[in-house]
Amino acid sequence: xxxxxxxxxxxxxxxxxxxxxxxxxxxxxxxxxxxxxxxxxxxxxxxxxxxxxxxxxxxxxxxxxxxxxxxxxxxxxxxxxxxxxxxxxxxxxxxxxxxxxxxxxxxxxxxxxxxxxxxxxxxxxxxxxxxxxxxxxxxxxxxxxxxxxxxxxxxxxxxxxxxxxxxxxxx
Numbered sequence: 001x002x003x004x005x006x007x008x009x010x011x012x013x014x015x016x017x018x019x020x021x022x023x024x025x026x027x028x029x030x031x032x033x034x035x036x037x038x039x040x041x042x043x044x045x046x047x048x049x050x051x052x053x054x055x056x057x058x059x060x061x062x063x064x065x066x067x068x069x070x071x072x073x074x075x076x077x078x079x080x081x082x083x084x085x086x087x088x089x090x091x092x093x094x095x096x097x098x099x100x101x102x103x104x105x106x107x108x109x110x111x112x113x114x115x116x117x118x119x120x121x122x123x124x125x126x127x128x129x130x131x132x133x134x135x136x137x138x139x140x141x142x143x144x145x146x147x148x149x150x151x152x153x154x155x156x157x158x159x160x161x162x163x164x165x166x167x168x169x170x171x
Contacts, residue, residue: 056116069155083164092129102129
């Protein structure tokens with residue numbers, strides 16, 4: 001089946017509209033808000049810039065000592081052959097209902113140049129608080145997770161040491 005060719009008027013109209021939007025964005029009249037992380041509500045920019053674990057935890061979750069809970073499960077290799085891509089899995093046991101759900105999960109690497117490696121936010125619609133990702137690790141270090149419920153309750157995984165055999169984000 002052949003598609004209908006675009007008519008000259010449609011092409012010109014679309015081109016002019018695209019040009020107008022690009023010009024308005026270039027002049028600063030409109031801004032794509034999600035592209036600017038420091039403008040997003042709840043984005044812990046200061047925590048991602050922190051150089052020490054205590055600062056990163058304080059700036060992101062408001063505490064430096066969070067109780068360990070068996071509900072927060074962190075899976076990471078004992079030995080990572082490449083610090084540039086260390087696989088981690090995070091799972092938090094939660095009913096994920098409108099009244100009781102995991103609102104945010106924070107992943108920390110204790111002595112990385114920036115200890116807060118990632119932050120994830122959830123709604124009950126997620127169904128479960130589950131994440132798989134690869135992180136960079138500068139050297140052998142502890143990895144830990146802090147989960148925050150919608151009611152503000154904090155719980156953490158036990159720190160897990162990952163031995164890095166080839167340099168990651170530190171070289």
